[in-house]
Amino acid sequence: MKFAQMIEFRSSRIAEFDQYLDAWMAKTEGDRIPHRAVLTRDRDAEDEYMLMVVFASHDQAMENSDRPATGEFASFLAAICDERPTFRNLDVLREVEL
Template sequence: MRFIQIIEYRTRRIDEFNALLDSWVEKNAGHRLATRALQTRDRDGEDVYLNIVEFPSHEVAMENSARPETAEFASQVAALCEGPPSFRNLDVLEERSFEG
């Protein structure tokens, strides 16, 4: 079952955050476990951002979380944020596309 993790964080240093994220994506090219990722900004919350990351399954997401490079990235990101991130862990039950 596909799995989505939503990570909400607050930072005034989004450019530094994105540079770190770009570096992590480049370092992990060819062996990333996520299948899709979106970065969003909350229009109603100042300096609030959400990353929406999709994995093939919960197990794969947990494998990703256990990787040393993921732990290192999380530690570096924490230094750029005001407080710890919050997580939502979601099993994808159904998907619908609306076009036209």
């Protein structure tokens, strides 16, 4: 079963996030576990974002959590956030293309 982690965060430094994510993707090319990431912005709340990271399974997500590159990413995200980010751990029950 696919697994997704939703990270809700507030940051006035989203351009730095984009640059860091691009660099992180280049650095981890060929050695990444997550297979999809979607960044969204709340249209009704300034500087509010949600990042959804999708994994093939919960086990792979837990393996990813133990990697140094993941810890570095989490530390960076915490540093650019205006408030502590909120994490939600989600089992993907259904996924369809509409």
